[in-house]
Amino acid sequence: MQAKITGNEIKRLQGIARDIRVLIIKMLTEAGSGHPGGSLSIVEILTALYFYQMNHNPQDPNRDPFVLSKGHAVPALYAAFVKAGYLNEEEIYTLRKINSRIQGHPDHVRFPMLETSAGSLGLGLSIAQGMALAAHIDHKNYKVYCLIGDGESQEGQIWEAAMSAPKFKLENLVCILDYNKGQIDGPVEDIMDIEPIAQKWKSFNWNVLEIDGHNLHDIILALNQADHSHGKPTCIIAHTVKGKGVPFMEGVIDWHGKAPSQEEAQRALSEILSHE
Amino acid sequence: MSKATRASFGEAILALADRYPELVILDADLSKSTQTQSFSKKYPHRWFECGIAESNMLGIGAGLALCGKIPFVCSFACFLVGRFETIRVSIGYNQANVRMVGTHCGIGLGEDGYTQMSTEDIACMRSLPHVAVIQPADDRETKQCIEYLMKHKGPAYIRLTRQKVPVVHQDDYKFQFGKADILREGKDVVIIATGGVVGESLKAAHILEKEGIWAQIVNIHTIKPIDKDFLIREAKRVGKFVTVEDHNIHGGLGGAVAEELSCHSPSPLLRIGVEDLYAESGTAEDLYKKYGLDAESIASKTLTFLRSR
Structure with a gap:
């Protein structure tokens, strides 16, 4: 099954991805702290989900829930919400500040647009599974998308969830791994190597796809393939680059958890915008 | 039954x-x-x-x-x-x-x-x-x-x-979330129990009665939110409390009661429970006896507590 996607459509999505990157840099600079590296690496994945694949209308009980398990990347999601019209741009500058509903990590109670709170790593895939199971019980057709990190994959509960989703035959569950190869203390392969990661998910009996997580066409194709999975959940291993789109941040571990200065932000923004 | x-x-x-x-x-x-x-x-x-x-x-x-x-x-x-x-x-x-x-x-x-x-x-x-x-x-x-x-x-x-x-409630009992449940009236001490030790606490009240002590027995099913108004009322009326629970004496029912009383109406309080230790194998009955959660232990600890006041 091929996704029908035109060059113009890809261009539209690339434009949205660029705008999301701009918003991420702006909000993190204003916040003065946060996680640019892992926010920038998921931009194309979120763009494909929110502006091509998902029904995310919050009023619709049959919408497709999105679970951001790697909660520290939430600036990217707030930016996607701005582009989708769920958040005013002014509000993103309250990120990480007192009395804001947009917390440093996702808070479902303060901001219900977020389908779940998250941030303590390893927890989201189980929640996503519960949501997928609810669809089964009620014979609903929605799909559940869960984005996890590579460092996060070192958490044990991820593998408890990996074991149970195929048992419950959750073909309506899609786990996307943002494999950006870096975590706070260093390269994932040095800290606690997760390889052979595709084999791991395959051996847990998931439908496994491996893609370039910055290629919108590839992402859409993979999401489309996941739509046609029979009786098995799908894991999309998305190879990404930490800090993607801002050359001086790309692949630099130090940008995992620090906000750019005003000068760095100016440089980052001009680099993002020069990628027309 | x-x-x-x-x-x-x-x-x-x-x-x-x-x-x-x-x-x-x-x-x-x-x-x-x-x-x-x-x-x-x-x-x-x-x-x-x-x-x-x-x-x-x-x-x-x-x-x-x-x-x-x-x-x-x-x-x-x-x-x-x-x-x-x-x-x-x-x-x-x-x-x-x-x-x-x-x-x-x-x-x-x-x-x-x-x-x-x-x-x-x-x-x-x-x-x-x-x-x-x-x-x-x-x-x-x-x-x-x-x-x-x-x-x-x-x-x-x-x-x-x-x-x-054991059964501790009448047929017409109505559970009310967040409300203390008074099982037996008394004027000398308020014994507050929860869960599996409520029955033992009722038995303890009979033992205390023989010693001339009238214990009020209260079942706290809702440990959080705890019935603060009840505690304040009984602090004024009776003024002496014992808590009984099959849990560490720290942080459980005893902790909850201590927190409320100390803020709103400081009163003498004895906390009966597992005394900050790692317990062991045995029958429930033997364990309750050894660790002081059976009726006799509850009664004798309460007596000692009341006599020291």
Whole structure:
């Protein structure tokens, strides 16, 4: 099954991805702290989900829930919400500040647009599974998308969830791994190597796809393939680059958890915008 | 008739299943012990065996609740509360309508020994904002409490016994969430008990009566939110308190009562419970005797406490 996607459509999505990157840099600079590296690496994945694949209308009980398990990347999601019209741009500058509903990590109670709170790593895939199971019980057709990190994959509960989703035959569950190869203390392969990661998910009996997580066409194709999975959940291993789109941040571990200065932000923004 | 509160729970969910289609049950390879097997046979599409992976089970429960279900997530109390990170974020912080059913609570678990006992669970759960902590005392109360939980908003922890507990309520008893339940009037001391030791506390009252002491016996089924008004009222009227629980004396019912009294109406308080130690194997009866939770121990400790005042 091929996704029908035109060059113009890809261009539209690339434009949205660029705008999301701009918003991420702006909000993190204003916040003065946060996680640019892992926010920038998921931009194309979120763009494909929110502006091509998902029904995310919050009023619709049959919408497709999105679970951001790697909660520290939430600036990217707030930016996607701005582009989708769920958040005013002014509000993103309250990120990480007192009395804001947009917390440093996702808070479902303060901001219900977020389908779940998250941030303590390893927890989201189980929640996503519960949501997928609810669809089964009620014979609903929605799909559940869960984005996890590579460092996060070192958490044990991820593998408890990996074991149970195929048992419950959750073909309506899609786990996307943002494999950006870096975590706070260093390269994932040095800290606690997760390889052979595709084999791991395959051996847990998931439908496994491996893609370039910055290629919108590839992402859409993979999401489309996941739509046609029979009786098995799908894991999309998305190879990404930490800090993607801002050359001086790309692949630099130090940008995992620090906000750019005003000068760095100016440089980052001009680099993002020069990628027309 | 005496019955384990976990058995009453198993009967309650079966009785409520048709009226509440959103009720679902999750187990972690202990359904024979948590007494959900009858439910699983009658409602197989609403019962989920999650295997020995309690963190994942709790998270699945959170996801089901966020999609409108009312999941009862069941295991031994210690195995649920041991997965505290998932509870605090996925259930607590989300304010998900999950009912965490912890069975085999306290040293009353018996022969299996400390690893399967939970004597710190109330303390942990009480520390989470807006998570109700409930421990029913007998069959009738357990069933009403489970029915109440079909309508309660927010997460709840329910603590149930492995061992049989005696009937302490009349036929016309009505469970009221958050309200102290006075089982016996008295003027000399207020003995506040919860769960499996409520029956022992009632027996202790009879022993004390022979010594000329009139003890009020109060069942606190809702440990959080605790009935503050009741405590303040009785502090003024009686002014001396004893708490009894099958849990560490730190952080549980005794802790909750101490916190309220010290803020609002400081009063002498004796906390009877597991005295900050790791218990051991034995029959529930032998353990209650050794660790001071049987009627005789409750009575004699209360007497010593009152005489020292």
